[in-house]
Amino acid sequence: MRVFRPFLLFIAVAAVLVGAGTMLAVAETPAAGTTLASAEPMPTASASSGHCIMPTPFMRRNHMQLLMHDRRTEVHQGVREQGHNLEDCMNCHAVRDEQGRAVPITDSRHFCNKCHGSAAVAIDCFSCHRSTPESGRANAEASR
Amino acid sequence: MAAIATATLVSPPRRLQTVAAALAMVIVIALASALYMEENGHWVTGMTNYVVWGLPHVFAIFLIVAASGALNVASIASVFGRTTYKPLAPLSGLLAIALLAGGLSVLVLDLGRPDRLLVAMLNQNLSSIFAWNIFLYSGFFAVVGVYLWTMLAKRYSRFTTAAGTAAFVWRLVLTTGTGSIFGFLVARDAFHSAIMAPLFIAMSLAYGLAVFLLVLVALSKLGGPDVPAELIGRLGKLLGILVAAQLYFVAVFHLTNLYAAKGIALERYLLLEGGIYPWLFWVGQVILGGVLPLVLCLGRRTTSASLLLAAALVVLGGLAQVYFIVIGGQSYPMSVLPDWVLHSSFGDGEISRYVPTLPEGLLGLGGMALALVLVLVGCSVLRILPTSLEHHK
Amino acid sequence: MNTDRRTFLKTAIAAGGAITIAPGVFLVAEAEAEAKPAEEPFSPKQRWGLLIDSSRCRAGCSSCVEACQKEQGWHSDNLGAADPQWIRKVEASDPRTGVSISLPVMCQHCAHPPCVDVCPTGASFRRVDGIVQVDRHLCIGCRYCMMACPYRARSFVHENIDDQRTHTPRGKGCVEACNLCSHRVDTGGGPACAEACPEGAMTFGDLNDPNSAISQALHKHHAVQLRPELKLDNGVQYLGI
Numbered sequence: 143m144r145v146f147r148p149f150l151l152f153i154a155v156a157a158v159l160v161g162a163g164t165m166l167a168v169a170e171t172p173a174a175g176t177t178l179a180s181a182e183p184m185p186t187a188s189a190s191s192g193h194c195i196m197p198t199p200f201m202r203r204n205h206m207q208l209l210m211h212d213r214r215t216e217v218h219q220g221v222r223e224q225g226h227n228l229e230d231c232m233n234c235h236a237v238r239d240e241q242g243r244a245v246p247i248t249d250s251r252h253f254c255n256k257c258h259g260s261a262a263v264a265i266d267c268f269s270c271h272r273s274t275p276e277s278g279r280a281n282a283e284a285s286r
Numbered sequence: 287m288a289a290i291a292t293a294t295l296v297s298p299p300r301r302l303q304t305v306a307a308a309l310a311m312v313i314v315i316a317l318a319s320a321l322y323m324e325e326n327g328h329w330v331t332g333m334t335n336y337v338v339w340g341l342p343h344v345f346a347i348f349l350i351v352a353a354s355g356a357l358n359v360a361s362i363a364s365v366f367g368r369t370t371y372k373p374l375a376p377l378s379g380l381l382a383i384a385l386l387a388g389g390l391s392v393l394v395l396d397l398g399r400p401d402r403l404l405v406a407m408l409n410q411n412l413s414s415i416f417a418w419n420i421f422l423y424s425g426f427f428a429v430v431g432v433y434l435w436t437m438l439a440k441r442y443s444r445f446t447t448a449a450g451t452a453a454f455v456w457r458l459v460l461t462t463g464t465g466s467i468f469g470f471l472v473a474r475d476a477f478h479s480a481i482m483a484p485l486f487i488a489m490s491l492a493y494g495l496a497v498f499l500l501v502l503v504a505l506s507k508l509g510g511p512d513v514p515a516e517l518i519g520r521l522g523k524l525l526g527i528l529v530a531a532q533l534y535f536v537a538v539f540h541l542t543n544l545y546a547a548k549g550i551a552l553e554r555y556l557l558l559e560g561g562i563y564p565w566l567f568w569v570g571q572v573i574l575g576g577v578l579p580l581v582l583c584l585g586r587r588t589t590s591a592s593l594l595l596a597a598a599l600v601v602l603g604g605l606a607q608v609y610f611i612v613i614g615g616q617s618y619p620m621s622v623l624p625d626w627v628l629h630s631s632f633g634d635g636e637i638s639r640y641v642p643t644l645p646e647g648l649l650g651l652g653g654m655a656l657a658l659v660l661v662l663v664g665c666s667v668l669r670i671l672p673t674s675l676e677h678h679k
Numbered sequence: 680m681n682t683d684r685r686t687f688l689k690t691a692i693a694a695g696g697a698i699t700i701a702p703g704v705f706l707v708a709e710a711e712a713e714a715k716p717a718e719e720p721f722s723p724k725q726r727w728g729l730l731i732d733s734s735r736c737r738a739g740c741s742s743c744v745e746a747c748q749k750e751q752g753w754h755s756d757n758l759g760a761a762d763p764q765w766i767r768k769v770e771a772s773d774p775r776t777g778v779s780i781s782l783p784v785m786c787q788h789c790a791h792p793p794c795v796d797v798c799p800t801g802a803s804f805r806r807v808d809g810i811v812q813v814d815r816h817l818c819i820g821c822r823y824c825m826m827a828c829p830y831r832a833r834s835f836v837h838e839n840i841d842d843q844r845t846h847t848p849r850g851k852g853c854v855e856a857c858n859l860c861s862h863r864v865d866t867g868g869g870p871a872c873a874e875a876c877p878e879g880a881m882t883f884g885d886l887n888d889p890n891s892a893i894s895q896a897l898h899k900h901h902a903v904q905l906r907p908e909l910k911l912d913n914g915v916q917y918l919g920i
């Protein structure tokens with residue numbers, strides 16, 4: 143039994159380190175209350191084309207892979223493909239408030255929060271990326 | 287070889303609990319500070335774009351450097367075969383692991399994105415000294431862990447020498463790596479130096495032994511074995527020698543800088559005119575952390591109390607020294623056009639100011655508390671400590 | 680997104696826009712490298728660079744800095760030394776001669792970038808076309824690159840941000856710096872600072888293309904790199920120092 147005692151120590155050390163890390167990771171998760179009632183969230187109608195780049199069931203499962211793949215090729219190889227980036231997601235899926243302004247990710251009505259809230263999966267994208275359409279183009283299209 | 291009787295720490299419950307609770311409190315406060323820094327961003331600290339590493343790094347580097355030195359006693363026992371130190375070798379190994387864990391926690395919690403620790407583990411840039419250090423630190427845990435195991439599991443004691451030697455080599459490489467974090471910075475005259483690595487090794491030997499001595503005596507008050515004055519005397523003498531070696535490397539470092547014309551302005555800043563930094567150097571590092579312990583340790587008449595005071599001074603002087611190296615070095619202006627007088631909106635040509643704030647200091651202290659808690663936990667669940675140190679005189 | 684800019688550039692080129700490189704030297708920009716189609720990777724054949732003529736740069740003018748702020752969306756939050764600064768104007772005087780110059784300083788896009796060497800995760804990287812930038816997906820905010828950069832070109836984001844430009848993601852806890860407007864370069868444009876300079880003191884182009892304006896100017900004039908003793912082979916070079 144003695145032999146396993148050092149392992150206990152190791153586990154204690156690791157647990158403290160991991161625990162500290164997790165605490166901070168948890169702190170990054172969007173605040174509680176971002177959950178939306180709908181169990182089957184539907185994307186808001188696309189502003190420009192009326193449909194997404196892929197069928198909804200596919201997107202629900204695979205949007206993260208698409209984003210992941212494109213971020214590699216875009217950042218590291220400079221491939222700036224239209225229609226395959228977060229910007230276009232934001233432009234089409236913007237949710238607008240009563241004043242017609244697109245709501246940011248801190249708002250529970252934001253498109254991404256519809257699932258991510260109930261699925262309790264933290265989104266890291268918007269710690270750097272803008273969560274609303276920026277250009278005049280998207281706003282113009284949205285108000286059309 | 288006679289087996290050494292060992293035991294887990296059993297102290298008057300009240301005392302051990304009080305100490306552990308106090309340390310746990312410090313850790314909780316440190317975690318809260320880290321959370322506060324991460325929530326608001328680093329602007330709530332004294333760190334800026336000019337002085338990018340601050341107090342957390344001072345504590346972290348002190349702890350990491352001391353971790354490697356804490357292995358001194360174990361190395362003397364297992365590698366250099368001095369059996370008198372054998373009963374203390376397990377504590378030495380445990381302390382090394384604990385100090386490293388404390389230092390790394392501080393470093394990790396100060397990251398801009400501590401939540402991406404996994405990213406750092408999965409994506410490694412092999413030309414980065416930092417990435418190597420991640421490997422060296424995890425390896426240190428493993429190697430010293432195995433070494434501890436061979437000491438605690440009597441069945442495997444025939445591997446102790448081999449494991450101890452591996453740990454000895456590993457910690458030298460580890461401290462070389464830590465020193466090289468600074469030594470490899472070609473851009474900054476205050477850091478770029480081949481002497482950084484040996485200087486860090488000398489620092490580690492002194493800091494580690496000083497911390498070991500203090501922890502050993504503290505443990506004796508918490509139910510550990512009484513520490514004979516003779517043993518303190520012997521460790522104290524060794525500490526004196528290590529402090530002398532450390533001072534020697536400090537002297538070489540600054541004299542080398544002074545030899546080159548371009549280093550003179552830097553040295554004048556660091557040693558004479560740089561505001562708080564010359565004070566930290568002369569008063570903190572040289573007098574309190576160097577000369578005084580030297581006199582206390584190697585003087586004619588030494589007492590246990592004076593040697594422990596020396597050890598405490600080495601720790602304080604060590605913190606001053608790391609502060610001086612890390613922050614003093616960053617505060618010295620780095621010019622895009624050397625020899626020109628510069629002005630800009632980004633502090634070009636100016637001395638960079640750094641005023642630490644409370645949260646970052648608390649975070650650093652938390653690292654120290656974590657190291658001590660791990661020692662207490664280790665000594666409580668494992669048979670780290672010998673029942674007596676007397677008959678091993 | 681950048682079609683308007685690309686069109687602008689193309690028009691400028693079609694109009695036979697002449698760029699003045701140094702007093703008395705005119706170069707026709709028609710020889711610039713062809714734009715890369717946006718949906719293709721950039722080419723290792725290119726090495727983007729910037730030539731800055733400090734003799735034309737005016738002390739007190741900060742058009743380039745303002746253009747960069749507007750393009751990349753960074754600004755002061757009154758945090759003093761903790762505020763980001765991707766590009767800054769440095770006023771320098773030589774005490775030996777009394778000569779004064781003014782120059783913008785930003786990431787120098789080193790061919791042997793110390794920031795990339797030290798970055799533990801590979802977040803700092805050098806694209807094959809010479810642009811050095813931070814992949815924020817990988818950056819853990821250790822700031823080792825800031826310790827390593829000889830030009831203090833990098834900033835750490837010390838505060839929460841929610842007003843990013845779409846094409847320039849940036850956020851608390853990551854390090855950032857000039858990326859030569861890679862989002863514009865990838866779609867055939869050039870950096871906003873060079874475009875904004877009222878004195879035409881900055882020339883952007885392909886250092887590997889012997890016919891590019893920047894190569895021709897480098898051929899004719901003795902350009903210097905900042906801190907040349909480090910031998911980092913900077914993509915940003917200066918005239919008039």
Ligand code: SF4
Nearest residue numbers: 786787789792794828
């Ligand atoms: S100037 Fe600094 S940030 Fe830019 S590539 Fe060189 S080392 Fe990296």
Ligand code: SF4
Nearest residue numbers: 798818819821822824
């Ligand atoms: S701060 Fe980010 S980019 Fe800089 S060295 Fe660390 S991980 Fe790399």
